[in-house]
Amino acid sequence: MRVAGSVFPSLRSQLVLLLGVFLLLPPALFGQASYQAQIRGTVMDAMGAVLTNATVTITEVGTNLSQTAKTDRTGNYILRALRPSTYGLKVEAPGFQTVEQKGVVLAVDQETSLNFTLRPAGTSTEVLVTEAAPLLDTQSSSLGTDVTNEYVKQIPLLNRNFFGLVFLNAGVSETAGSGTADNYPSGTNFVSNGQRNATAEVRMDGALISAPEEGEGGNSNIFYEPSVEAVQEFKVQNNAFSSEFGSNGGTVVNMALKSGTNAFHGSGWWFGQRDALDANDFFSNQAGLPKPDHSRNQYGISLGGPVRKNRTFFFVDIERVLETNPIHIVGTVPTADERKGDFSKSLITDPDTGNVVPNLIFNPFSIDQTTGDRDPFPSNKIPQNMWDLVGQKLLNLYPLPNQPGNPDGTNNFRANTNLANKSLQFDIKLDHEISSTTHLAARYSHAHSSQNAPTVLADGDFNDGINYVTGVNNGGLQFDWTLRPTLLATGRFSVDLVHAPGFTTYPTAASVGFPPLLDNANPGISRIPAIQVDSPWTSIYDQCCVDTKLDHTLYSYSSALSWAKGKHNIKFGFEQRQFFNNFQEPNYASGYFHFAQTVTEQTIGGFDATQGNPFADILLGIGDYGGIGVDPMALNKSKDTSFYVQDDFRVTPKLTVNLGLRYEWSTPYTERFNHIEFSDFTGDSGIVLDLSSGDPGLQALGLGPTSLKGVTRFPTSSQRNVPVDRNNWAPRLGFAYQLTPDTVVRGGFGIYYGMNVATNYQYVGTAFRKDGNVYFTKNNFNCTNGNKASCQYATLANPFPAGLPEPQGTKYGPLAEWGFANQNDLGTSEARNAEIYQWSLGVQRLLPGQLVVSVDYSANRSTHLPWGGASGSTTRNRDYIPSALRRQFSQQGDCNPDGTVNFSQLYSYNNLHCLVTNPFYSMFQGPNAVFNEPDSLYNDAQIPLINLLRPYPQFDGFFEGLPLLTASSFYNALQVRFQKRTSHYISFEGGYTLSKATDNSSSGRNAWVYGLAFDNPQELDNLKAEHSISANDATHRLAMAIIADSPVGRGRWIGRDMNRILDGIVGGWTISTILSFQSGQPLDLGMSEPTLDDGNQRPNVVCNPSSGVSAHRSALTGQSTFNTSCFADPGLEQAGNAPRYFSNLRSNGIHNVDLAISKEFVPREGMRLELRGEFFNLFNTPRFAPPDTLYGDSTFGQISSIAAGSTPRHGQVGVRFEF
CATH class of the missing domain: 2.60.40.1120 (Carboxypeptidase-like, regulatory domain)
Structure with missing residues (x-):
């Protein structure tokens, strides 16, 4: 399938471009x-x-x-x-x-x-x-860890994903909130040297394969991960002081693929996982649930050798993965009687008493004129003449109950299905020696993967009904030319193409009676809307992101000119990256409808947990609310450009000084059709409006005639993106001094610039998309008795009586989105790159036994980081009520009966949301109306008071741009690296880190990537209060890989001349392991029922809360891991005094051991057959998720789940043959 606007060029055009780069661009320029x-x-x-x-x-x-x-x-x-x-x-x-x-x-x-x-x-x-080459690094000031092929092959790796070895490097730790599983962002989901996760750069044979994360940019992500069998080795550099590295957070993962040689070499392998080798989950054991079924097969072959000896060589590998994981679905579905309107047997559990009681339903269209309450349905049955035709079909889309369920009838449906994951990938690599002075290397890699799960309920809790296909084409070409013995030119071109459409097998909207406009709102997407119901009932077709479509292309052009002059080795260079990103992720592409208990409960606006049933709402055809997102595909382009010069100056045989200077800039994204906008927060609209509308009460609040600021700018031919930050000069300085033959002292300082926040964005500008709202009622269900038409506005058959609103486009000019939340992505100020200052000083020592130990002090200070947060109170929004004014509204009070402000109880929380005269009414209604936007709240004669108290009252809640680029972080660490070459049948390497990280925002622009979706400020005008320990702080971390060969066997210390039969039994055994231990990371606490407008409210701390039970005991007994009595509600509209993160309250740490046992057979010289058994989390040590951190929850402080990315003991067996 070809997505509209695809950036996938044809193979022929790719080859032409590939050759053109090297024919037309002089290597010395790049x-x-x-x-x-x-x-x-x-x-x-x-x-x-x-x-x-x-x-x-x-x-x-x-x-x-x-x-x-x-x-x-x-x-x-x-x-x-x-x-x-x-x-x-x-x-x-x-x-x-x-x-x-x-x-x-x-x-x-x-x-x-x-x-x-x-x-x-x-x-x-x-x-x-005969002595070995030196282990000491006497030339470089950079810090990092080499992971050789020995470790890539021997260390147990879950799913054979070699990126797990990244964590061996000192200074690398897991990301707070997302676990150690390398799930998303792929390949970069780690924290390095205190930087935010997903900011590392990944290169394969020198070619860039990490691209900006496709949703919101500002982070890196990779789609192609080579097979372990293709990787020769890799290096993690997390203080790379050479100026050739940049446009990242200071960490580079540099890997090399295998190449062919004069002899043919190859391998074949199969690795399998079965649930028989697995342990059960901690909480499943507690609940007496069986462990899930699981099956995985991973197999492939590789071959390398000469095409022409001493001249041309090839290497190829291909790998297939087939994996099946069970999906166990438990839900509450409508009974056969309920589908016929009979709720007389429906039951519900009273949360106050725990008793099972009848679930009563009430008629939303029949109001007792005396009490104002709804009338009950006779016998708790809905008459057939009130059934909605669409609603009836929706109920029948649910499967029938197949279980008796709980006493109250919940969990009356169970089903088992399978999530099938399939992938196929291969690499082809050629090396050709054109002459003694010229060398050409080319690589092409391809991967195709799919994820398929049959649709049962398609409820987001179960992940059934999700289908994805991802195709990746990645290639690189490198040309080395020795112009003369002291002059080397290198040119490189690489491309990364990704095509990843999501799709569903859901029925269409029209098939159940919804209007055709729902199937056509987003071209190419035709499916039933999401049907959402309150818990404990189960939703259907309510899946996030299933309609996502992605095409991206990353081009990278580069070359270098290296010149050796006496004691100087000088390199000049240039690099440019161009990123094309076509992305579409509609927010409910064909709509959503939410059905709540409150619609069919007795009291309008009240809540009785035993009354009302969302299945009754569906049958009646009236919900609580709904909406649809019309989101065209965004077609973005951005680029990064850099120049550098590096001089490695060998001052003396013992002292090398590394001097470098880099200049780079990021060109923020443009949109192919200019469907973006810029929020001008100081721009004058030219409109003066009396916000008080002459009301003395509002005048007393200081409202009156106001010149309205804040407008929208659209792209022009001369300004298609936000201004470019062109002040990114990055000097680098380092040294390495060989103090003694076995000791090197090294240190360095460098400035780096992080990834730009404006590389891409998943949506077009607000005026070019539309979120349509479904209003089932426009008068709060205030029905004339028995008259359905008097209170119901929208129906399921006609959810948009006035028609589905079209995106505004540019028709209102600078007044775009007045009367709506204006959620633009960009502002008018430059998209500044984060500044990262790194420095280190340490010593490396060669010890007896070929053991090298490095001890380093490493630190960095980062400024101009983007503030994080994904929804609610983020610094993207400038339209928030000032905290001083907000705090005035701190006493409980109520609106008048008609919903308007009660000025006798003015300063109350509720009053902020009471209604006042709408000063914008004449701009939306009447003969002089400026706007024709029937779904805007500003068409009403009254709007909430809080809208007028915000700085941009013309918008309904939000006026956004890029996040503020003023966040900062500070990291200090003692890092110990150790590496022992194989001697006496043992080798090991790893690192220990003792560190402290502080910041005022731990996540970047796309906080969902960090697993810190609500890392939001408490008060947007008091950002200084956000400084605390970082969410990613991990005081201690130790990671170590060990390979121990048995000394027994043919050619070994014991049994050197052992016969082959005995050697086949007792010889050739190897044990390898990777150990990971890490301190827990800080907790953040919030409110279950926050009462702070425009802020992420935190509780008050009234004593030291650090006393509590262990994580394991909490999981067993339900006790709290901290003293919950040390917290209090700060009150209405009040900010709590709790820090953003607690240094003395931490999540469960990591205590993990993975182990592999292998037996090697040598059928003949040059051949090896290896049998392997691998166990991950060998001791089945559970790593618990953070406790419930919301003050006010009944489970506050308690642990009830396993950490993301953590698994119980997991087994894998394999066989591998090589020659």
Whole structure:
């Protein structure tokens, strides 16, 4: 299926563009971040004098490809553009012995130093150096962790997702609120060095594969994750002081894929998961529920080798995943009697007494004129002549009950279905040596995945009825050209294309009698509206995001010119990224209808939990409210551009100084059809209006003639986006000093600029979309007795009697969206990039046993971060009531009987929402009306008082733009990294972090990405009060991977000459494990029933709440994890004194051990067969979700679920063959 406006070019045009980049753009004009390694050093004679014009030759063992360098007048040489691999070096000079060093292993983006001393030629003309290449990094000031192929292959990885190894790096921790599962954003869902999650950059063979998150931008996300079998190794750099890195939060994940060699090598594998190997969930065990069924098969093959030996090489891999997970559905559906209007047997549980009582329903169209209450339906039955035809069909879409359910009839339906996930992916990689000075590398990767779940109820709680297809095409081309021995040019082009439409198998709206306009509101989307009902009844077809459609294309163009001049290694570069994002996620594309108990309960506006039934509402065809979202696809384009220069200056053989300067800027998004808007918060509308309408009571509040500020600007030919921030200069400075042969001191400082908040946005401008409201009544069900028409406005067959309103477009000019919430995405000020200042100082030491330990102080200070929050009181909204004025309305009071303000009890919470004369009425109604918007509240003669007290009274609640870019954070950490090469049959690596992070906003623009959807300020005009410990603070974290080979077996310490049969039994065993321990993260507390307008109300703290039971005990007994009596309601319209996050109240930490046991067989030389058993969360240690943090809930402080991303013990078995 091709989405309208798709950005998918044809394959032919892609190839033409790919070649054109390299034919038309001189490599020296561009620059990129490299994954390749380099070696530099000095050649001297036995007396310590430098040797000029010595020849240094490096040869890759697998391909026999060589590169040669000459020493300059200072005796220095440099070898660059080296793939991560194993090499041999040879150093030659006339009159001197030739020196060879073998087994030099180079990692991703490694800069290593090898110095050689040549002795005069004598009886021996060649010397073989057998010692291993140095483990110490003597050239770079950056901090990071190399994860070699040994760990990629051996460490147990859930679903074989190698991104789990990112957490081995010191300074990397999980994201608050979303768990350690690498679910979304994919590949970047971690916190690094105190930065917000999903801000890292991911590169594959040097090509960028992380793109801005498609919904709201400002975060990174990847759609293509290569198979473990394709990954050679990768490196996590979370203090990358080289100026070639930028446009991210300071962390780069740089991976290298495998390449072919002169010999054919390959592998085949199968890994399977079955529920028989799994443990049950903690709470399922408590409830006596069986563990769910589960099945997963993951299998594939890889092959690499020569196309032409010593010249052209290939590597391919293909992998298939088939996974089935059960969906257990439990719901409350209408009985056969209820479908016929008979509610005489319907029961409900009285929440006050716990008793099961009759569920009485009342006629919303028959009012007792004496009491004002609704009349009961005789015998609790709805007469057939009152049945709504559409409503009857809706009830019959529910499956019939198949269980007796609870005593009150709830949970009378159960069903089991399966969620099927399928994926297929492959990589093709070619390396070609054009000549001794030119090299070409190309890669193409493809993935296709689908998720399908049959529709049963399509209630959002169960995820049945969700269907997605995702297609990814990712490729890269790199050209290396050695212009002369001291000059290397590298050019690269990469592209990432994603096509991901969602779809449903729901019936159409018209099939049950809804009008055709619901099926046509959003072209291409035709399905039944969401039918929402109050709990404990079950909704149907109420799924979020099932209509999402995504097409994105990310182009990245780059090259570099590297110049070796004496002690200097200088790199010049440029990079540009262009991001095209076509996105559509309609807000209820064909509508939603909400049916509440209150519609059929006795008292209008009251609430009796035993009365009213939403199924009765449906049968009557009258709901509480409804709506529809008309949201055209947004077609965005943005780009990032950067220049840099980097000089790695080897001042002395022991001291290297890294100097760099980067200049970058982000060009905020434009929309292809200019369907965006800019909120001008100071713009003069030219309209003066008396907001008091002459009312003395309103005049006493200071309302009167006002010149209205705040207008909307539309794009012009000269201004299609918000202003560009062009002040992003990023100096970098670092050093590495080899204090002793086994000790290096390093440090650095750098400025980075975070991802721009305006890379893309999921919606077009407010005036180009429309949220239509369904009003079942316009007079609060104030019916003339027995006269349905006197109170019901909308019906299910005709939900929009005045027609579905069209988007405004530009017809009102700067007055767009008056009378509505104006939720524009952009303002008129520049979209400034966050400024990130990072620095570190540490020491690295080589210890006996080939163990390298680094101890570093690492810190960063970030400013101009976007404030977070996803709904409600976010800094995007500038139309909020000032807190000083709001606090005046702090005493309980009521509106007058007609809903208007009671000025004798003026300062009350309720009075803010009482009705006053609408000063805008004549602009919406009458002969001089400016606006023709029948669904606006401003058509009414009265509007809520609070609207007039806000700074932009012309809007109904919101006037938004980009979030404020003034948030900040501070991170300090002691980071310990350790790595031991294999010796005595054991190797390990990992990191420990002791840290503290503080901030005033822990989530970015798209807070849903962070799992911190309500990280909102309490008072928008008192943002200083938001400073606290960060949600992502994790005081302690230890992560460690260990590989231990058994010393028993053929060729090993015990049984070196063991016969093959015995070796097949007792030899070749390996145990590998990854250990993860992390402190809990801070809790934030809110109110279950907040009474703070335009703010995220927090409770008052009246004593130290840190006393409480453990998380495990809370989960067992229902006791609170903190002292709930230490909190109090701050009162109406009052801000609580609780901090945004509590440093002394924390969620459950991580205590996890994953273990793999493998047995290796060697059928013949060069072949290996491996059997593996892997267990994740080996000790089945539950990690509990945070407790209920809403003050006022009956379960406040109690734990009732497992943390997101945490699973009980999970087993996986596998077999792997390689040759």
